[in-house]
Amino acid sequence: MTGKQRKQIWNAFQLTLILIATFIMLVPIVWIFLAAFKTHVDVYQLKLFFRPTLENFGTVFDDPYRLGEKLYNSTIVALVTVVFAIPIATCAAYSFSRFRLRGETTMLVMILATQFVPAVVIILPFFVMFRDIGLLDTRLGLILVNLAIVMPFAIWMIKGFIDGIPLDTEEAAMVDGSSRIQVIRNIVLPMAAPGLLTAAIFCFIIAWNEFLFALILTNKDAVTLPIGLALFKGEEGDLWNLLSAAGIIIMAPMFVLALIIRKYFVQGMTMGAVR
Amino acid sequence: MRDNTLKYVLVLPAVMVVFATAIWPLMESARLSATVGRLNRPGSLDQYIGLENYTWAFFEEPAFWNSVWVTGIYTILTVGLTTIFALGLALLLAPGGRLRSGVQTLLILPFAMSPALIGVSFRFMFNPEFGLFDAFFGAVMPPLADVSWLADPTLAFAVCVMADVWGWIPFLTLVLIGGLASIPQDTIEAAQVDGASGWRVFKDVTLPQLAPVLAVVIILKSIFSLKTFDQIFMLTNGGPGTATQTLSHYIYFNGMKYGQIGYAASVAWLMVIPMILLTYLYARFVFRKD
Numbered sequence: 001m002t003g004k005q006r007k008q009i010w011n012a013f014q015l016t017l018i019l020i021a022t023f024i025m026l027v028p029i030v031w032i033f034l035a036a037f038k039t040h041v042d043v044y045q046l047k048l049f050f051r052p053t054l055e056n057f058g059t060v061f062d063d064p065y066r067l068g069e070k071l072y073n074s075t076i077v078a079l080v081t082v083v084f085a086i087p088i089a090t091c092a093a094y095s096f097s098r099f100r101l102r103g104e105t106t107m108l109v110m111i112l113a114t115q116f117v118p119a120v121v122i123i124l125p126f127f128v129m130f131r132d133i134g135l136l137d138t139r140l141g142l143i144l145v146n147l148a149i150v151m152p153f154a155i156w157m158i159k160g161f162i163d164g165i166p167l168d169t170e171e172a173a174m175v176d177g178s179s180r181i182q183v184i185r186n187i188v189l190p191m192a193a194p195g196l197l198t199a200a201i202f203c204f205i206i207a208w209n210e211f212l213f214a215l216i217l218t219n220k221d222a223v224t225l226p227i228g229l230a231l232f233k234g235e236e237g238d239l240w241n242l243l244s245a246a247g248i249i250i251m252a253p254m255f256v257l258a259l260i261i262r263k264y265f266v267q268g269m270t271m272g273a274v275r
Numbered sequence: 276m277r278d279n280t281l282k283y284v285l286v287l288p289a290v291m292v293v294f295a296t297a298i299w300p301l302m303e304s305a306r307l308s309a310t311v312g313r314l315n316r317p318g319s320l321d322q323y324i325g326l327e328n329y330t331w332a333f334f335e336e337p338a339f340w341n342s343v344w345v346t347g348i349y350t351i352l353t354v355g356l357t358t359i360f361a362l363g364l365a366l367l368l369a370p371g372g373r374l375r376s377g378v379q380t381l382l383i384l385p386f387a388m389s390p391a392l393i394g395v396s397f398r399f400m401f402n403p404e405f406g407l408f409d410a411f412f413g414a415v416m417p418p419l420a421d422v423s424w425l426a427d428p429t430l431a432f433a434v435c436v437m438a439d440v441w442g443w444i445p446f447l448t449l450v451l452i453g454g455l456a457s458i459p460q461d462t463i464e465a466a467q468v469d470g471a472s473g474w475r476v477f478k479d480v481t482l483p484q485l486a487p488v489l490a491v492v493i494i495l496k497s498i499f500s501l502k503t504f505d506q507i508f509m510l511t512n513g514g515p516g517t518a519t520q521t522l523s524h525y526i527y528f529n530g531m532k533y534g535q536i537g538y539a540a541s542v543a544w545l546m547v548i549p550m551i552l553l554t555y556l557y558a559r560f561v562f563r564k565d
Contacts, residue, residue, distance in 0.1 A: 015374070018367050022378050025385060025445065028396045031407055035399070044405050092289030099282035107290065109558050114297035116554045118502045120526045121543040122296070124536055125303035128320065148296030155289055180281055209389030211505040212523075216531055226391040229509070240399055247395065251388050258387035262380060 029251075035244035043240045056245035060232075067246055070228035077139050077224060078207035081146040082200050089154035090196060094184060096155070097162040098170075108156075115152040119212045122148055127216055139222045145213045150203040157202065161195025162188065198264045201257045208254060225250045301547070304540045312537015314530075320537070328541035339542060341517050342525035345432070349521060350500040353439045357496055358489070360440065361447035366477075368448065369455045379452065382445035390442060394509030397438035401425055428518035431511050435519050438506050443499070447492050454488030455481070487560065494557045501549060522546050 035043050037052040060067040095101065096108060126145050127136070135141035165188065173183050189196075214224045225246070232243040276284070308328055311319040332339045368375045385393070400408040401424040413420035424430045458481060466476045504523035507513065513520035513528070520528075522542065530539030 014367055017363075018374070018378060021364055021367070022381065024441070025381065027407065028393075028400055028441070029384060029388070031400065032396050088288045088292060091285040095282045095285035099278065101282055101286065107286070110298075111289075111293055112558060112561070113551075113554045114293055116498050116550050116557070117297060117301060118523060118543065118546055118550065120502075120504065120523045120530075121304050121540075121547060122300040124307060124526075124530055124540050124543060125300045127531075128307070128314075128536065145296065147292055148300075151289065151292050151296065180276070180278055205387060209391070211389065211391045211508075212527070215508070216527070226389050226505075229391060229395055238398070238402075240402075240405075243395060243399070247392050250392055254387040254389070255384055258383045259380070262383050 032244045032247045035240055036248045038241050038244075040239070040241055043244075056241050057249075060242050060245050060249070065228075065231050065242070065246075067225070067228055067249065070223050070225045071249065073139060073142075073218075073222055074208055074225040077142045077146065077222075078204050080139075080143050081150055081207040082203045084143070085147055085150045085154045085203055086158075086196060086200050089151060089158050089199070090189075090192070092155050093158035093162055094188060097159050098167075111152045111155055114148070119149065123213055123216050126213075130217060137218050137220060137222050141217055142214060142222055142224070145217065146207045146210060149210065150206055153206065154199050154203050157199045158192070158195060161192050161199070164195075165191050195264075198261045201261050202264075205254050205257055208250075304543055307537050308541035308544050310537045312535065312540065314534035314536050324537075328538045329545070331538065332542055332545065338517060338520075338525065342520045342522045345518070345520055346501060346503075346522045349432075349436065349439075349503065349519075350497060352436050353443070353500045353503075354493060354496045356436070356440045357443045357447055358493055361444050361451055361492070362489070364444065364448045365451035365455055369452050379449065382449055384445070385442055386446045388442070390505035391509045393438055393442045394506035397434060397441075397506075398425065398510050401434050425511055426515055428515055431515055432519050435507055435510055438510060439500070439503065442506070443496060447496065450492055451485070451488065454485050454492075457488075458484045491557065491560050494553055494560070498550065498553050498557070501546070501553075 034048075034050075036056055037054070038050050039053055039055070042050040059065070096104065101107070123145065126141075130136045130138075130141050135144075169187055169191075170183050173187055174180070178186070209226065210224075211226045214222075214227045218224065218227060229243060229246055229250075232239045232246065307320065309323050309325060311322040311324055312328075313319045368379055397408075400406045403409055403423040403426075406424075409424060422430060424434050462480055462484070463476055466480045471479070502523055503521050504527065507519055507521055507524050508527075511519045513524045523546075526539045526543050526546070529542065530536045
């Protein structure tokens, strides 16, 4: 066997492995997509070819499932969480990036560390407090605790983006008599805009997919989409066609958002640890 | 406003939010863990009993040790398998080109999927009557044809591990591809010119230079594995019996279903300890770079 042939075989082997991996990765997703367009009967027959129907998407929005309410809750909760988190995080990130603060490293490490505290530890005291002050099963309560998971991400990510903006334009503007606030508003914010958008999308995805807080804090009025999945457990077992339709409603928007920010995806998740 | 004041004003709201949503609940959990802490008994949240909840967990509750065991094995398996598969896939995809970049883009999809939904989809795939994976394993390994995966303690655990690994490989792969890209190409070429085999190049040149990234990946994945809740809840809900009950699930059950919030808080704090250790390691790696 010549070296060239060996190389070709090696290449073909690699391609095969890549295709197998891709297949395994996509199968569960594709399977859900297919099931969402199947009738109840077709799901139970492992059919690959079937007559597609949109019926499931209608059913999940009707009584008794009313997925529309959950969709509304999820959207409001994720959106408001982001609207609160991003400005607060941006101010902090700018300060951390441009100034030396007393106890700066300690603060940054603490912020990073809170990211790793198990959610179940955080939620116990909040449950007790919300029960006492009447915030259980409200969107507001959910938004408040969601800030706990979103803030550290947002601060670290945005700091990373601001670190990458060169200092000289800012300094030139200061020499010309602009105040610090003007500099932030007129120079830093426009330059950091793509980074802020990325961080916002990122936080939106996290808040949208959040599960444990919503499971514990909501039961009727403020139920979000991931918790709504539990609705489709009928007496005769799971209603897979409806479950799949709901699954698509949950994941399709996140797929689109994730693809928009794919360039920064990894960087965002590891908060600059791996570049 | 002078910069000297402004810089503290700017961080104040963020520090307050982090304090209120993370530091306070941690402290309050610690306090609760020292009380009788029954949700249905008013006043018991201020009734202090010292370390009794902790000794109860250690000496009177086999279920606690069961969940420690489950979480431990789960963490070791998921971290190990995810890292190995992700490294392999990263090496396959790193060279780039049309096909490989396309697959890299697809890798983002499983990660944007909510873990709860991953749990649901794996329950679907392993349904004994019409699950695709169930049918597949049955066809490849006939002894598995008639088993009901999620009803068997060992197999249910295996499904949980599979779901976790499936969900995490894509993200770790992307991180490792980033790590591979940052290795100077000339070190690899030099080794190749010297006549080193592909395996030797990988073992002696690539791997040592990838080690810091690999370390971060392993620490990060360990943290997320230890915390696992969503998938387990949707996939097996800790069952059958307590075969897949992770610590997070055990805490949830004791705190929310049985209303023993004091006890749940004490177990939660026991879980924070390994987290602190891992976070410390992680922070060291992150800050060493700066």
